[in-house]
Amino acid sequence: MDELQKMILDYVRREYLEEEDDREIGLDTPLITGGIVDSFSMVSLKRFLERKCEIQIPDAQATPAAFDSVRSIAGLVERIRGPVAV
Numbered sequence: 001m002d003e004l005q006k007m008i009l010d011y012v013r014r015e016y017l018e019e020e021d022d023r024e025i026g027l028d029t030p031l032i033t034g035g036i037v038d039s040f041s042m043v044s045l046k047r048f049l050e051r052k053c054e055i056q057i058p059d060a061q062a063t064p065a066a067f068d069s070v071r072s073i074a075g076l077v078e079r080i081r082g083p084v085a086v
Contacts, residue, residue: 005074011048016041027071032064042067055080
């Protein structure tokens with residue numbers, strides 16, 4: 001798991017799971033179709049990513065399919081910000 005995926009996963013766990021919720025969330029866990037993230041939460045997640053990654057996610061690309069797993073969200077962010085120098 002890379003740093004971007006870890007950051008997204010940590011955010012989702014912290015913001016969208018209640019303390020007593022024992023569901024395990026992984027890179028491919030369905031977030032929207034699994035009922036973890038709703039449309040309002042998706043907007044707050046989008047804003048978090050835009051601030052943290054210093055990008056603009058076009059509304060047309062902020063689809064439920066793009067935000068349905070940590071892996072797909074990380075892929076979207078990587079496509080938008082382009083290659084990162086190491």
